Each structure stands twice: as C-alpha cells, then as structure tokens.
Amino acid sequence: MANGRRGAPRNEEARLAxxxxxxNQFITRHYEHLTxxxxxxxxxxxxxxxxxxxxxxGALIAEAMIEGLLFAEPLTPLDTGDLRHDLVTWLDTLFxxxxxxxxxxLVRSLVAAAAENxxxxxxxxxxxxxxxxxxxxxxxxxxxxELRPDAPVTDxxxxxxxxxxxxxxxxxxTDVGAATRLVDAVLGPAPASR
Amino acid sequence: MANGRRGAPRNEEARLAxxxxxxNQFITRHYEHLTxxxxxxxxxxxxxxxxxxxxxxGALIAEAMIEGLLFAEPLTPLDTGDLRHDLVTWLDTLFxxxxxxxxxxLVRSLVAAAAENxxxxxxxxxxxxxxxxxxxxxxxxxxxxELRPDAPVTDxxxxxxxxxxxxxxxxxxTDVGAATRLVDAVLGPAPASR
Amino acid sequence: MANGRRGAPRNEEARLAxxxxxxNQFITRHYEHLTxxxxxxxxxxxxxxxxxxxxxxGALIAEAMIEGLLFAEPLTPLDTGDLRHDLVTWLDTLFxxxxxxxxxxLVRSLVAAAAENxxxxxxxxxxxxxxxxxxxxxxxxxxxxELRPDAPVTDxxxxxxxxxxxxxxxxxxTDVGAATRLVDAVLGPAPASR
Amino acid sequence: MANGRRGAPRNEEARLAxxxxxxNQFITRHYEHLTxxxxxxxxxxxxxxxxxxxxxxGALIAEAMIEGLLFAEPLTPLDTGDLRHDLVTWLDTLFxxxxxxxxxxLVRSLVAAAAENxxxxxxxxxxxxxxxxxxxxxxxxxxxxELRPDAPVTDxxxxxxxxxxxxxxxxxxTDVGAATRLVDAVLGPAPASR
DNA sequence: CAATAATCGAGACGGTACGTCTCGTCTTCTT
DNA sequence: AAGAAGACGAGACGTACCGTCTCGATTATTG
Numbered sequence: 001m002a003n004g005r006r007g008a009p010r011n012e013e014a015r016l017a018x019x020x021x022x023x024n025q026f027i028t029r030h031y032e033h034l035t036x037x038x039x040x041x042x043x044x045x046x047x048x049x050x051x052x053x054x055x056x057x058g059a060l061i062a063e064a065m066i067e068g069l070l071f072a073e074p075l076t077p078l079d080t081g082d083l084r085h086d087l088v089t090w091l092d093t094l095f096x097x098x099x100x101x102x103x104x105x106l107v108r109s110l111v112a113a114a115a116e117n118x119x120x121x122x123x124x125x126x127x128x129x130x131x132x133x134x135x136x137x138x139x140x141x142x143x144x145x146e147l148r149p150d151a152p153v154t155d156x157x158x159x160x161x162x163x164x165x166x167x168x169x170x171x172x173x174t175d176v177g178a179a180t181r182l183v184d185a186v187l188g189p190a191p192a193s194r
Numbered sequence: 195m196a197n198g199r200r201g202a203p204r205n206e207e208a209r210l211a212x213x214x215x216x217x218n219q220f221i222t223r224h225y226e227h228l229t230x231x232x233x234x235x236x237x238x239x240x241x242x243x244x245x246x247x248x249x250x251x252g253a254l255i256a257e258a259m260i261e262g263l264l265f266a267e268p269l270t271p272l273d274t275g276d277l278r279h280d281l282v283t284w285l286d287t288l289f290x291x292x293x294x295x296x297x298x299x300l301v302r303s304l305v306a307a308a309a310e311n312x313x314x315x316x317x318x319x320x321x322x323x324x325x326x327x328x329x330x331x332x333x334x335x336x337x338x339x340e341l342r343p344d345a346p347v348t349d350x351x352x353x354x355x356x357x358x359x360x361x362x363x364x365x366x367x368t369d370v371g372a373a374t375r376l377v378d379a380v381l382g383p384a385p386a387s388r
Numbered sequence: 389m390a391n392g393r394r395g396a397p398r399n400e401e402a403r404l405a406x407x408x409x410x411x412n413q414f415i416t417r418h419y420e421h422l423t424x425x426x427x428x429x430x431x432x433x434x435x436x437x438x439x440x441x442x443x444x445x446g447a448l449i450a451e452a453m454i455e456g457l458l459f460a461e462p463l464t465p466l467d468t469g470d471l472r473h474d475l476v477t478w479l480d481t482l483f484x485x486x487x488x489x490x491x492x493x494l495v496r497s498l499v500a501a502a503a504e505n506x507x508x509x510x511x512x513x514x515x516x517x518x519x520x521x522x523x524x525x526x527x528x529x530x531x532x533x534e535l536r537p538d539a540p541v542t543d544x545x546x547x548x549x550x551x552x553x554x555x556x557x558x559x560x561x562t563d564v565g566a567a568t569r570l571v572d573a574v575l576g577p578a579p580a581s582r
Numbered sequence: 583m584a585n586g587r588r589g590a591p592r593n594e595e596a597r598l599a600x601x602x603x604x605x606n607q608f609i610t611r612h613y614e615h616l617t618x619x620x621x622x623x624x625x626x627x628x629x630x631x632x633x634x635x636x637x638x639x640g641a642l643i644a645e646a647m648i649e650g651l652l653f654a655e656p657l658t659p660l661d662t663g664d665l666r667h668d669l670v671t672w673l674d675t676l677f678x679x680x681x682x683x684x685x686x687x688l689v690r691s692l693v694a695a696a697a698e699n700x701x702x703x704x705x706x707x708x709x710x711x712x713x714x715x716x717x718x719x720x721x722x723x724x725x726x727x728e729l730r731p732d733a734p735v736t737d738x739x740x741x742x743x744x745x746x747x748x749x750x751x752x753x754x755x756t757d758v759g760a761a762t763r764l765v766d767a768v769l770g771p772a773p774a775s776r
Numbered sequence: 777c778a779a780t781a782a783t784c785g786a787g788a789c790g791g792t793a794c795g796t797c798t799c800g801t802c803t804t805c806t807t
Numbered sequence: 808a809a810g811a812a813g814a815c816g817a818g819a820c821g822t823a824c825c826g827t828c829t830c831g832a833t834t835a836t837t838g
Contacts, residue, residue: 006786006830007785007788007829007830008786008788008789009788009830032310035819036820036821037819040790046790047791047821048790048821048823049790052788052789111305112305112306112309112310114363114364115225115302115303115305115363116226116306121363121364121365122364122365124363148383150383151378152375152379155357156379158356158361159353159357159379160353162353162354162356162360164356165360166319166356167352169305169308170308170315170318170319171315181349182353185345185346185353186353186380186382187382201809202808202809203809205809208809229798230799231797231798240810240811240812241799241800242800242809242810243810243811245801393781393835394780394782394835395780395781395782395834395835396781396784396835397782397783397834397835398782398783402783402784423824423825424826425823425824425825433785434785434786435786435787435827436783436785436786436827439826496697499693499694499697500693500694510752510753512748512752513748536771539767540764543745543767546744546745547768549744549748550740550743550744550746550748551737551741552744553747553748554706554707554743554744554747557697557703558696558706559703566737569734569737570734570740572737573733573734573741573768574768575767576768576769577730577732587812588804588805588806588811588812589803589811589812589814590803590815591804593814619793619794620793622816626816627816628816628817628818629795629796630795630796630797630814630815630816631814631815631816
C-alpha cells in the first residue's frame with residue numbers, strides 16, 4: 001500500500017553505515033576531531049546523504065547513542081536486594097570503566113558533545129549512567145524501606161552521576177574508596193556492621 | 195641588571211589584551227566558535243604572539259580563568275552558622291545564575307572546554323563552584339558537628355557541583371525546590387526540627 | 389493503428405515546458421549558471437524526463453534555438469536593392485541590439501555554449517546572424533552586379549558575423565561608424581559615386 | 583630597504599607554479615573542466631593561495647595568457663613586403679594550426695573563457711591572432727600603398743580573425759582556398775597576374 | 777481485459793567541486 | 808628577542824549540481 005510519498009525511499013543500509021561510522025570515528029578520534037567528511041568516507045556515503053538527514057554532528061551522535069552504538073555494554077545497576085551494595089557496585093564499575101584512559105576519553109568526549117548539542121545532552125545521563133534503570137532501582141529501594149519514602153530519587157541519581165562526571169572532567173584519579181564514600185554520603189553512613 | 199635573556203621582554207600589555215579578548219570571545223561566541231584568529235584580531239595582536247606563549251586554546255582559557263576574567267562575580271558560599279541553609283542558598287544562587295540562558299550557555303561552554311582540555315578541567319570546579327571555599331565551609335560544618343567527622347567532604351562537593359552540571363548538560367529546567375532536594379540528597383534528610 | 393511502440397507516448401507539453409524553461413534560464417542566468425535542476429524545477433518536470441530525451445545542456449539549448457525561443461525577433465537583413473546599404477543597416481541593428489548589456493550578455497552566453505557544444509555551434513551563425521538569409525541577400529547582390537560573380541559569399545558572411553562576435557568578446561564598445569567601416573573592410577571601399 | 587609592507591612577501595615561485603598549472607590544465611582538460619582544485623593540486627599549492635590572488639578562473643587564464651604560457655609559439659604575421667601574401671600565409675598558418683583537433687579545442691576553449699570572463703576577452707584577439715602585430719603589418723601596407731590610406735585597419739583584423747573564430751565555432755572544416763578567398767574579399771581580388 | 781512496456785514526477789544517492797574558514801607555521805620588517 | 812603583518816599548505820566546512828537510480832502512478836499497446 002502507498003505511503004503517500006514518492007521517489008526512492010530512504011536507504012536504511014546507508015543510514016546504519018553512517019551511524020556505525022559515526023560511532024567508530026567518535027571512539028577512535030573523539031568528538032573534537034570528528035569530521036563529517038571522515039564519517040562519509042568511512043561509511044562509503046556522500047556527504048550530502050548525511051546532510052540530507054542530520055543537521056549537525058550532534059544529531060548524528062545522538063542517534064548513534066539511541067541505536068546503542070557508542071557503548072559496548074550499558075553500565076546498568078543490579079538488583080541483589082541490597083540497595084547500598086548495588087549502588088556501590090554500579091559506581092565501582094563506572095569508575096573501573098573510566099580507569100582505562102580510552103574509556104575516560106570517550107566519556108569526556110561525550111560530555112563535550114553534550115555541552116555543544118542538546119540532543120546529545122538529553123541522552124547523556126541515560127547513556128553514561130543508565131539513569132532510568134538507576135531511578136527504578138532506587139524506587140524499589142523505597143519499597144523495601146532501604147530509602148525513606150520522600151527521598152529525592154532523581155536528584156540522588158544526578159548527584160552520583162554528577163560526581164562521576166566532575167571527577168572525569170577534573171582529571172582527578174579515582175581512589176578505591178570513592179564509590180563507597182559517595183554512597184555513604186547519599187544514603188547516610190552504613191548502619192551497625194561498620 | 196640583566197636577566198640573562200636578550201631581546202625585548204615579554205609585552206605584559208599584549209598578554210592581558212589577549213586574555214581579555216579570549217574572555218570576550220568565549221562569552222560572546224562560546225567555546226566551539228572560539229578562534230585564535232578572532233582573539234588575535236580582537237586583541238590587536240599577531241597570531242604568532244599567541245602561539246609563542248600558549249600552546250592551545252585551552253591554555254588561553256585556563257589562564258583567563260585564573261585571571262578571573264571569565265566570571266564576573268565568583269559564586270561563593272556564605273557562612274551564617276547554618277550549614278544546610280548556606281548550601282541551599284549557594285546552590286540556589288547557582289541555579290538562578292544559570293536560569294539566564296546566556297549564563298547557562300557560558301557554563302556549558304566551560305564544560306566543553308574542560309572536556310577537551312586538561313588545564314581547563316583542573317580549574318573547572320573551582321571556577322564554576324568555588325570548590326575550595328565550599329570545602330572549607332563543609333569542614334567548618336564538621337567542627338560545629340553539623341556534619342559527622344568522617345564525612346567525605348570532597349565527594350560531597352563533587353556531588354553537588356556534578357548534579358548542577360548534569361542539569362545544565364541535560365537541559366532540564368530547574369524547579370524551585372531543586373536546591374533543597376539536592377542538599378537533602380547529598381547530606382541526608384534534614385534532622386528532626388523539620 | 390499501432391506505431392510499434394508500447395507504453396505512454398512522449399509528453400509534448402513537457403517537452404515544450406522544458407525548452408521554454410531552458411530559454412528562460414538561459415536568458416536570465418546565462419549559460420555558465422544554467423543548471424538542469426533549475427530547468428527541471430522551472431518546467432515543473434523531473435530531471436529524468438530531461439535526461440531521457442537530451443544528452444547534454446547543449447542539446448537543450450540547440451533545440452530551444454531551433455524552436456526560436458532564444459531570440460525574440462530574428463535579425464534578418466532587408467532587400468532594398470542597395471546591397472551595401474542593406475548590409476550596413478543589418479550590422480547596425482546587430483550592434484544596436486548588443487548595446488543593451490542584457491543582449492550583449494546573451495550573445496556572449498550563446499558563444500560560450502557554441503564553444504562547448506557542437507550542436508549549438510552548428511546553429512550559431514544562423515541564430516545570431518540569420519546567416520542563410522544573409523547569404524541569399526549577397527547572392528542576389530551578385531545578380532545585380534553589386535558584387536563580382538566569384539565573390540566568396542560564405543566567407544564574407546563569416547567575416548561580418550565574426551567581426552561582430554570578436555567585438556562582443558573583446559568588450560570593445562561599438563562606435564557609430566563601425567557598421568559602415570566593417571562593410572567597407574569586407575566589401576572593399578564604396579565605389580566612385582560616394 | 584623597506585617597502586612599507588610587513589609580513590611575508592608574495593611567493594613568486596608559487597605564483598608561477600599556479601599559472602603553469604593553469605596552462606597545463608587548460609590545455610589538457612579544456613576550460614569547462616578546469617577546476618581550481620585541480621590547479622592547486624597540480625601546482626602543489628593550497629586553494630587559499632589561489633583565491634588570495636585571483637578572484638576567478640578567468641583571471642588565472644588571463645594572467646597565464648599574459649605570461650605566454652597558453653600558446654607555444656605566437657602566430658604572428660611576417661613582413662615580406664607583399665601584404666597580400668603575408669596575410670594569406672598568416673591565415674593559412676592559423677587554419678593549419680586549428681586543423682589539429684587538439685588545437686581547435688584549445689581555441690574553442692579560449693573563446694569559451696573569453697565569453698565568460700572580460701579579462702580573457704580583452705586578450706583574446708591578441709592571443710589568438712597577434713592582433714597588434716597584424717594591425718602594424720596592415721599599417722605598413724598603407725605606407726607601401728598596397729592598402730588605401732583610409733582602410734579601416736582594425737576592422738579588417740576583426741573581420742579576418744572573426745571569420746576564423748566563426749569557422750571554429752561552427753565546426754566547419756576549413757577548405758584549402760579559405761585563406762585566399764578571405765584575403766581577396768578584404769583586399770579586393772588579386773590584380774593582373776591572376 | 778489482463779499483461780506488458782514505456783512515460784512521468786519525486787526524490788534519494790555517490791560524486792565532484794565550489795568558495796570560505798581556521799589551523800599552526802613561516803617569513804619579513806619594525807621596535 | 809618580541810611583535811605586527813600577513814603569506815602559506817593543509818584540511819574541513821556546508822552547499823550546489825551532476826548524472827544515475829528507484830519508487831509509485833499513469834497511459835498506451837498487445838496478445
């Protein structure tokens with residue numbers, strides 16, 4: 001059945017090649033050295049095909065993020081039943097991930113992109129920190145009374161993620177206890193067994 | 195007496211003109227559109243004079259930050275004796291500052307610069323959040339027992355500042371209670387008398 | 389009865405719209421800025437319809453010339469019985485025509501097209517100078533003995549037309565006596581009774 | 583001694599390389615396929631260096647003409663004392679030159695350039711026909727009474743050259759007698775010994 | 777009267793070149 | 808030396824057209 005449009009339909013293969021190339025280039029050359037010409041060449045596509053569908057580099061990156069091409073495995077929190085433990089584990093994984101200079105540069109690059117482009121910004125906390133899953137985990141912590149009912153869940157997530165990002169931006173190497181200390185600050189110090 | 199070097203000494207006037215021009219251009223055109231040629235023209239200086247003394251744009255910005263040319267008034271926290279209140283006030287001022295789209299863009303620009311340049315990154319939390327003063331304020335809070343003695347002061351500052359930056363990057367408009375909620379999130383809920 | 393071909397016949401309306409658009413664009417934008425896309429848009433036709441029937445821009449222009457769409461009125465010589473006078477009048481009209489900058493540009497454009505495309509070249513002298521009529525006029529001059537029987541009629545036409553074109557190309561403004569001098573140059577000086 | 587200007591002086595080597603490359607490309611690829619990028623690559627120069635000094639392709643060609651880089655040997659008329667003979671010889675050489683398809687294309691290309699650019703146009707008749715030398719030859723013919731004193735010398739040159747150009751543009755192959763016939767037309771038929 | 781074949785408008789596509797912008801280096805003259 | 812002026816090679820920008828191609832819709836012809 002007709003779709004109301006005429007002319008050749010958009011080439012899905014080209015679209016994916018472009019997004020994949022965007023991810024490749026973003027990872028290898030970082031945001032500041034990302035070029036549309038490079039992406040076009042890498043994707044085997046003409047520049048015009050890129051400009052026809054995406055207004056800016058940022059839009060490309062944002063879409064590559066949506067397609068899940070930027071990060072290999074999303075860093076999502078677990079749910080073992082112990083909120084404090086789950087948060088520490090998640091943060092530790094994040095810090096560990098960023099201990100590899102390549103990954104740290106990738107995150108920094110993503111922050112740079114987010115700073116210059118709203119589309120990327122909108123997806124930043126989701127992409128870096130799996131924010132929505134994290135929020136869900138915290139809300140489940142409220143149900144198990146590990147968190148008081150009026151805890152500002154979103155703000156807690158922003159604080160944890162923000163602390164991570166500030167560390168990345170200020171280039172302060174992360175010490176071992178950082179994750180625990182941050183969670184302590186946010187949930188209050190660990191009870192009894194401490 | 196001679197300083198052991200020959201030839202004309204460095205022109206301090208030119209140095210300041212360059213840094214001032216850097217600040218002007220940074221504020222008006224943002225980091226992504228900052229050009230060395232533009233700075234040179236604005237400062238009435240040749241490009242070579244810039245390249246002779248600064249290796250990168252980031253170094254220029256970092257030095258302009260040190261000279262206090264980027265932000266009009268530093269947003270420092272007060273000390274009224276009530277820590278929680280002082281923090282909320284400070285955060286509110288920050289959010290208020292960023293409510294002006296021009297300032298928000300300025301902060302975003304600074305984050306972009308920090309992401310791409312270590313010199314700027316090192317000074318980011320100081321410049322945006324007056325981090326050292328804030329740390330001092332928190333430490334004085336420990337003395338007045340408003341904070342437990344082992345509170346992770348630096349991490350708390352990172353969390354507060356980071357939450358602010360995450361908000362800026364994700365372009366989420368700030369609602370009225372944000373500052374209070376954030377302090378609650380990071381220090382735990384306000385005690386009894388609330 | 390069938391013509392041996394199946395499918396929809398060529399759309400004559402589209403053909404004329406294309407040629408008319410070619411003429412419009414040629415006149416307003418000149419040969420160097422003539423684009424197939426512009427013609428297609430102007431004619432309300434798809435590019436493919438143009439490429440299906442004409443191999444090059446030159447072919448389009450040549451056909452527009454044949455259809456008489458490029459020049460409003462062909463500049464044909466008269467026959468008053470006085471050959472020399474008729475030639476001077478004709479040349480004067482030509483010079484007068486080209487005195488309007490718009491027309492001069494049009495002729496130059498046509499020369500450019502002729503230089504780059506054989507189809508246009510073939511029709512150049514006919515289109516600019518009504519060459520065949522001019523040759524006929526000269527041959528009638530032989531019959532009235534105003535011209536010697538072995539006069540190289542075609543070469544004379546080429547010389548007159550060529551001189552005009554050289555003037556156009558070299559951008560030399562035409563003075564009043566030019567037409568007369570040129571006829572003198574090509575036919576030899578006027579005889580006795582002058 | 584100072585010349586009043588500061589900054590590096592124009593690089594003469596680059597200038598010549600560019601003009602030489604222009605000539606090369608013009609000869610091998612013709613005007614319509616001449617590209618600034620190609621010239622820059624051929625000359626080993628950046629595009630900006632070209633655009634800094636020449637506003638258009640036409641200006642490049644015009645300057646290459648002035649430097650005598652476009653035509654190997656200028657086609658200048660001789661002076662044997664016999665005007666008619668010298669003109670026929672000159673025209674014959676011209677026709678002979680253009681009989682090689684490569685040269686014909688070169689002349690056509692030059693006409694195209696002249697049609698689209700005034701700088702080239704100004705130099706066309708000089709470059710193709712050595713117009714000034716030809717005019718001088720005709721004036722010397724007046725002194726020897728081979729030409730009447732009031733002969734329109736410039737117009738005669740335009741007519742001869744124009745006839746040549748029209749032949750080139752209309753792609754009419756040149757027959758053997760063409761040169762003689764044209765000169766006959768212009769000087770009147772040859773006297774006695776014919 | 778279905779199957780076939782050609783036309784047409786629309787528009788996506790890989791390419792090439794455009795003319796501009798900025799980079800970081802360099803060369804010259806002046807202070 | 809340091810500095811102003813500015814030329815230079817390099818390379819990316821975003822745009823304009825090229826000529827080809829794929830669509831779906833619309834005619835005609837033919838078996």
